[in-house]
Amino acid sequence: MAIVLLVIGVGSARGQQADLRAEVNKNTVEEGELLRYTITIENGEERNLTPPEFHDFQVISSSRSSQMSVQIINGRQEIKKTLKITYLIRPSGIGDKVIEAAELKSNNGTLRTQPIHIKVVKSGTLPKRKAPGGADVGDFPKKDIFIRASLSKKEVYRGEQLILYYTLYFRSGISNYEMPASKLNGFWSKEVEIKKPEVKTQNINGINYRTAVVRKLILFPQKSGVLLIDPAKMTVDVQYSFFDTRRIELTSNAVKLKVKDLPSGAPPEFNGAVGNFRIESTLSSEKAAVNEPLTLRVKISGTGNIQLIDLPEPQLPDDFEVYDPKINEHISTRGDVLSGTKSYEYLLVPRQRGTYKLDSLVFAWFDPATGQYKKAHTRSYEIQVSGEAKSNPGGKNAISGLSKEDVELLDQDIRYIHTEAKLKRSGNSFFGSIRYYVLMLAPVLLFIVLLIIRTQRIKAAGSEEQNRQKKAARKALKKLNNLAKKELNDKDYFEAIPNILWDYLGERIGLDRSEQTQEGIRRKLESLGVDSLKAEELETLLENCRAAVYAPSEAGLSRSEMLERAKQWIHRFEKELQV
């Protein structure tokens, strides 16, 4: 398929502005070889054209083709007329020949083309073309057709977009070309589709080349440092004549790119977006009922690596169910710039009533044009959720986080009211009240008072006892003395002494009548801590008295002696008790 090489004048879009250009299909020809000379008139009339005088050339034929296009720009209609006059000419003689300038009269004055120099060489000097079918590729003059890779920028930030051009330079007709996608290390790329390559003329070292950008890529470097773009390969079908088409393979040059790292100080929200962006959000409604879904749309638009960025997640309380967002992406490479929009559509379902905040979303990016980080945020919302949340729609298992006991309670109803109540003035608590203190302290105080009374009484009773004890000895001694004065027979006398002693012991140490035995006395005295000798002495004394009652003469002791012994025993016993 032959590609129509169209030449569209630069600035042709500017209304009725006339333009004039002239070009040749080759700058070097062999003697006798034909070449084409084309004059392009835009928005001009042929009658105003003065074609050059072909002094050194013989005009074989001339042809015309005209084209009219209507363009609507900003609502304004513009009509562009293009007229092409092609002369087929043959140079006469060898050497440098010149095609003089063509002139065109227009509203803006006279337009003039540049004179074109043609080099005419001897026949056979130029490399001969092989016959059709010959697969020899190597001998094709490389300089007549080559491909160049070039970049729109020499130094970029990481993530900043730039364009990689592959430009084909050629001098012969091209019928077809093919360029497989090459791998680019360290880049994320987006191909810009070229529907019709635009052909331009460029003079390199005195040779006029036709050039066409055959491949265009928008690159986003993903690494910092010096990145190398490897040479790319291309196959081209070159058409020398109608019957002579050859396929050749071309390799481009390698290009280097310096990628700068992003400056420090990135905001926390930054997640790699480089370019220039805008963020906006819309919420379907700020009022909803429980279980009524809301839609939150968040849209980021702008130029840059929009396909690589992620939207900040909206933060919603657990009372909302947030479904996975529906993501829409519209990307455009118009104007060789990657731009577009990315929108997220969240479905939010409120599950509880209340007032909830939907915080604004912050989006941060790096703007390579200013070399600064920028931030933008959506507006925040306050969502009013009304209605009743259905907590247990019949099913027991619908509720989570319940204990076994709770589940059993689900079927039950509250218990009935109490119809009896003792209403009290509120704030009148018993604890801490005067009544409480009185009730608590009264037994303590009462006890203390009673204790005091009782102790005193015991004390009084105690002293009485002591007196009695003290008096006991005196009383006993007195009784013994009185005994001596009394006129008594021996029997009565000796019976009286033990009785006096028993009475004394009864009063002095509380000896009971039941204890008036040998054992009883001994135990009693022992309990008082009195020497056991005293008990033995008493026993002897009592024994002697008893013996004297029945046989006074056998006792061996006179009445007075017995009395004296008893008195002495009491004295000694008192002494012993006092110790």
Place this chain on the structure above:
Amino acid sequence: MKKSILLILVLSWFAGSGWIRAESPDSIFERANAYYQSGAFDSAAVYYDSILHLGYESAELYYNSGNAHYRLGDIAAAIYNYEKALKLNPRFSDARFNLQLARLRTVDKMEAPKRSVINVWWRDFLRSRSADQWAVISTILIWIAFFMALLYLFAGKRRLRFIAFFSSLFFLFLTLFVLFLNIENYRINHNSHEAIVFAPNAYVKSEPGQSATDLFIIHEGTKVKVLGEAGHWYRIQLSDDKQGWIPAEAVRVI
């Protein structure tokens, strides 16, 4: 809600003017019970609350009011009233049961962090009776101890006195122990205020102030512990130990 506030205002105005004073709180209570029985829960709730406004309270009153609010679907108020009833009478099993039912209908289901068994048992024991109930127990005990002491002092028989002495001592120690429980119970109840969330939902903040960071959300009916306050903000703690600040108007202290 607005209607009930109006009614309370009117009722308290009547109370102030002496018009309703003729009607004793007990008869209002009976009337409220009648409304409840007839299914007019909104009127019942208003009358129950009006008794509280008159300055009277009882565990049963709070319980009945809780029931009326429960029937009206006002779970926060129901929980508040049941809690109040249990505060006056911790052994009010009906209130405890209804509170449990009301809690099922709240949103926040928090699991209390595991505490030692003894700790839990001790606190439950302390709270098994109200301060007043403990106070009654301690007064009864101290009087028993007193009578035992009297027996000790004035009994004739030695054996009886012996028994009386030790039982008096025993009851005295028991009194002191209950008194200690009483004071502990009072201390716990008065140093740790609890509150019920009344707002449908509330954002708990990291600091007092609207602009502070949101920590989490709590919903109506949730019981929180009030740890402190600053301006119109309460510092609260949830049963799972989470803490934060909440506007005072979002909750009502029990």
